Amino acid sequence: MKNLTIIGILLLGISGLLFYLTTNLEVEEFTLSHFMGIMGGVGIGLIIGGIVGYVSKGSSIKAEQKRKEWQRLQQEKIEIEQQAAELAQQNVNPNPNNSENSNL
Template sequence: MKNLTITGLILLALSILLFYLTANNFTLNDLGMPHIMGILGGIGIGLIIGGMVGYVSKGSAIKAEQKRREFKQLQQEKEDLEKRAAEIERRETELDLRNQNPQI
């Protein structure tokens, strides 16, 4: 988001610079309907592009979060399976010891 704001400010400054370089002897009284339409068009295009970029970045963030959750779930399942395997191994070892020494 910070990068988009910085990019927007740079483009705004560039447009102001180009406007003043091309408009000689411009005063506020010269501000007419074409200028207002251009300003509103620029704002509209900026909002459309910003909306698309925001939508894409939010979708990417949601997918990344989902992958993190799945990874944590898989890690938990792995730990549970390792605990079960260790428990089964311990039981088998006890049974083997009992079978070897029936007096215990």
């Protein structure tokens, strides 16, 4: 967003320079064509701003979804590791009651 602000200020400065150069440095020569140019510049700026905003919003939503998916996968990994540790502990320490019942 900071880069867009810098570009906007630069383009505004260029448009101001071109305005004063085309009117021979006199504001009294402000005509309908100048007004149309200003309105066209505003329209183009709004279109470009809308496109850039749409793209940045979409990429931020995708990044947020990836972050949530990563957290979900990390949580699942922790749960699976806990289950594996419980199973390993059960295999190491078999229940003595089960071994006695199998001998009968």
